[in-house]
Each structure stands twice: as structure tokens, then as C-alpha cells.
Amino acid sequence: MTTILVIEDDVQTSREIEAALVDYGYETRTAFTGRDGLVKAISDPYDAIVLDRMLPGDLDGLGVLAALRAAGIHAPVLILSALTAVDERVRGLKAGGDDYLTKPFDFLELTARLDVLLRRRNAPITESVLRAGPLEVDLLTHTVRRHGQLVDLLPREYRLLEYLVRNAGQVVTRTMLFEEIWHYRYDEPTNLIDVHVSKLRRKIDTAGEPSVIQTVRGSGYVLNAAG
């Protein structure tokens, strides 16, 4: 079972995160201080770590991260922080964090990002053609086929689909899509991602059949790997 270490000093927030992760099917351990978190992370192997940026005491989130990396622990780390400034985000990622989520956050956003981190770690993609259900995405020629039929996509539609296929079967949020496809970072701009996905659906779906891309209410999308 996938085990996640949650290092968060606020007891209530920590409980909520744990509950969300357990509901999602992860096993969790908790630490309330940086020092305790560091000891736990070094003592036992974890698949991923959720780390609060601001921790009480002499060891804050970035200190824990630096110590973890120095100790040779390379589990993916998702940083949680109330500090929204971009340079804070950059500092977190530069210190060795793999992703950064600002408070308040949606728990689905948290689990979706953890999923992506874990997948990236567990299954590095080496093949040049990705398959999900009826879809085939050729990473070399940037072409897409559905049931073997070529689908004509605009470059941004291709990038959108490729990301969804790479993370087939798991939820990706609008914010994740915006950051990954357009490479700009700020709070979810509008519901425009919905419009882009809708255009993509029209091109890859077949009339009368359920859409390959399912909407997850209020949060994002999931590409149905089984088709």
C-alpha cells in the first residue's frame, strides 16, 4: 500500500489531510514538527511526503526538505504553504520540492497532484506511443488516432490530450492542466479550461458513445483509460 508521510503542525488540518488521503486509499503517518518529521522520514520508507512550509521550532519546511535530500531520501515531496508569492514557490521547488500547493486547497487537488508525483516516480514513460482506451498518442510525430483513425488536433489540443493520456485513469485538475499546458502560473484564471476540454472532446469523441474525458465535478477531469 502506498504510504504517505504528512508533516503538518496544525492538528485539525493534519487530520483533514489524513482523512482525505485514507479515503483515497493511501496509508498515512503524521508528524507535527519538522524534527519529528525528519526522524520519521529517515526511519521508514515513504512513497511520498506532504510537507508544510511553515513549521514551528528550529526546523521549518525548507530545512526539513534540505535535510531529507542531504540524507539521500528522494521520495517526492509536495509542499503545502500559506505563502502564495511566486518567489516562495520557487524557493520551495529549488530546495528540492517536487510540487507546491497553496492553502487553502481542494483535497482533490492534493490527491491529484500526489498521484501525478507518484506515477512520475513509479513508472517513467519510455515508449513513444501512449495508449489509453481507443486512443493512441504518438509522441514522436505528435499525432493522435482513435480506433486507428487519425484525429486532426491543434497543437494546444494535442498537448492537452497528451497530458491527460499520460495521467490516464487519474484526476487532473484545471489548475494542473493550465500550469502544464500553458506554462503560466497563477490561480485558476477562468473556466476557460472547460472550453478547451470541450473542444477537444468534440474532436476525439464519437457520437453516441460516452466521452473518453470524464468531468470530475467541481475539480477537473479524468481520462478513461479503459475506454
Added chain:
Amino acid sequence: MRLADLSKTTSFRLAIAFLALFGLASLTLFAFISWEVKGFLSNRVDEWVQREGKVLSRLDATALAQRLDNRQRDDATTERPITLYDPAGKVLAGSPVPFPAGHDSATAPFEFGHGSHLPMAPFRGLTWRLPTGQTLLVAQSVDELNEFGDVLLGAMLLAGGVTTVLGLVGAILIGAGAVRQLDDITKATRTIVKGDLSGRLPMRGSGDVGRLVAVVNEMLDELQRLMNEVKGVCDNIAHEMRTPLTRLLAGLDRSRRRSSSTADYAESVDEAIAETQGILKTFGALLRISEIEDGARRAGFIDVDLGAIVTDAVEFYEPLADDRNITISALFEGETASSSRGDPSLLFEAFANLIDNAIKFTPAGGSVEVRLVRSGSADVVSVSDSGPGISEADRIMVLKRFYRAEPSRHEPGNGLGLSLVAAIARLHDMDMVIEGPPGCRIVLTRNRSEKASPVEICDF
């Protein structure tokens, strides 16, 4: 005002220090003049004594005695006594001056006769031992010389006394003025510290303190303006939050009263989540404006290609424009590639906000045009639409947080979009101008020739 306070003031201490310095300099000058004058007069006495003695000592004993007796008869004063003594020291001829015991074989002029009963004493003179065993004394009274020294000393003491008194009075007056000014400033500052931000420090003159007071008063003006602005923003936030919070409360209350099935509860929870997300989004936008206005994001500036960002923003909105049957186009003029410093995400957000507004207010069949004109002197980005435009009266107001012009009241949004664009523009030293109707044209101009100016504090 207490004396202890006075002695603590810088002006009083400075005045006292200058007084002491001036006194020391005057004392040194007086001592030098006195020493020089006395030396000069003393030398003149010595020269006369030497010259007269040499001439007289060459005479034979009888002629010498005769000369001295004649001299005594003609001039009986003892201002310049010349006396001949026998070997026992008894006066043989000349002035009746007692033999200067111990100086019968002097080689240099000496002073004698201090405390003597003779008038014009003390004297300065020289003795010559004559071949006859007699001793010749030639001397001059130094009484006037000493008197001159006494007068000089008296003048010095008087001048010193007057200077000290005047200096002290001056120092007290200056110090008292400073203490009074400081008392006034302290009093005014205490009033301000208690919360009366309309208070200002009293202005007196244009000296150093005056200049400082002027700067502090300017700072207080700015602080008062900012505090009023913060208060205005807080009031706005409180006012704007009432509506969504009331909706949230009403929705939760309704679900408690009426919901009977799990599906009803789930729907209520979804509504509450959506409402809360809306509130968080508004707070997020406010925090972002505040962060941008703080200027901290300037630290993350990199070389950006405005053309690429404009292209991305237009491309991002193309599907929405298509859905609404609006033509959107990007036009580029001037230099094809020129980079400038900036934050790409913020610039994208600014352009996206402008395009979003343009699409929102343009009726179906209309058009939105994003134009980038680049030249050596300026980069100009404009977003124009064929919508109703913004009235003259609303142009300033739309930049204020939460303000929503009449046509936009029924559109989704929080009234922060243009405030955010204005903040981003200021961070990038861009001028923002709203033009039209007909249509609406928002122009962002970044002048290349001007040096980057500091970020101005947002005035809304």
C-alpha cells in the same frame, strides 16, 4: 522646562562646546600676545642697559663718579638708576639704589629690587666690576612693564568673563528654544501615536529640525492616505463579502431545515463549497493585488517576449471567442523580436483579464483585437473590442477594487480584474489608458527610453 532637560539638548551642548573652544583659543591668543610684547620690551631694556654700561665702564673712576653725580643732580628720578659702589657695596655716586647682592658679577641682565621701598622698583639691570674694584650698576625700572602685563591680564579676564556670560545666556536661549520645539513635537507625536492620524508636527523655521519636521509631516500625509485606503478596502471587503456569506448561510440554513435525503444534503454541500470557493477566489485576487503592489515580484523579473505572451493569451481565448461567435485576432507591428524585463505569468494574466473582459462585453458577431506595436522607444499593447465601451465617468471608477460598471453587474466576476491589470501594469512601468466608446480600447504603454521608476502606491 527643567535645567536637566536643557543640558540634554544637542543645541545647548553644542553652544557650550563652542564656548569652551572659543575661550581656549582666546586664552592662548592673549597669552601669546602678552609673552611677545613683554619679551619685546624686555629686550629693549636689555639693549639700553648693555649699551649704556659698556660706555660708562670705559671711563676712569673719577670721570665716572663725576658723570654719575652730574646725572643724579640733573635727573633725580630712579626710573633708570646708574650707581657706582665701592668694593663693600656702599654707594659712591649716582642713584641711591642698594647694591643688588648676589649680582655683583652678573653676565646677563637680571631683575632685582622686588619689594624694595624705592619708587619705580623692581628693576632690570647689569653690573660691571671695574678694575678699581668698584662695581657699576646700570638698570631700568620694569614697573611699567609689569603694569602693562597686569592691564593685559585684567582685559583678558574681563573679556573672558563677558564672553562666558554671553555664551551661557546664548546657549540657554538656543537650548530653551530647542527644548520648547522638542516639547511641541513630542506632544504632537503623542497625539498621533494615540491614533489621531490627522495631527501634524509643529513647523518652526526652515532649519535642520524644520526640514526633518517637513519630511515627517509628508510621511504622515502618505500614511494617513494609505490608512484611509486600507480602511476603504476593508470596508469594501466587508461589504462585498456580506452577499456571498449571506448566500452561504442561507443555503446551509435551508439544507438544515428542508433537506430530507442524502442527495439534498450533497447538493447543499456542493453549493456551499462553490460559494466558499468563490469567496476564496476573491480573497486570493485581493492578496495578489496586494502582493503585486508591494513590488516584491519585481525580484522575479526575467527577459520576456511580449509577442509570445500576447500570442499565448489570444490562443488561450480563441475557443471562448469562437463559442460566442466573436472574431479574435492578434496583430503585430514594428520590430519582430525585442525582449524586455517582466514577469511572464503576470503579463499573461493582465492580457488574459483584458481579453476576458473584451469577450464578455462584446455582443455576438463582434470582434476583439489585440495589437502589439514594438518600436525602439516603446512597446504598446492594446486590447480593443466592438462592445459598448466604458463611459467617461466610469473610467476611473473601474480601476477601483470591487467597482463594477452598470453593464457588468449581471456578469459573473468580482470587480477586481481591472484593479489587478492596473497593478500589474504599474509593476511593469506601463501606462494604462482606457479609450472609447465607440467600443473599448485599453492601451498599455511601456516606454523604453524612461528609466524604471519605483512602483507607485496604488490609489484605489
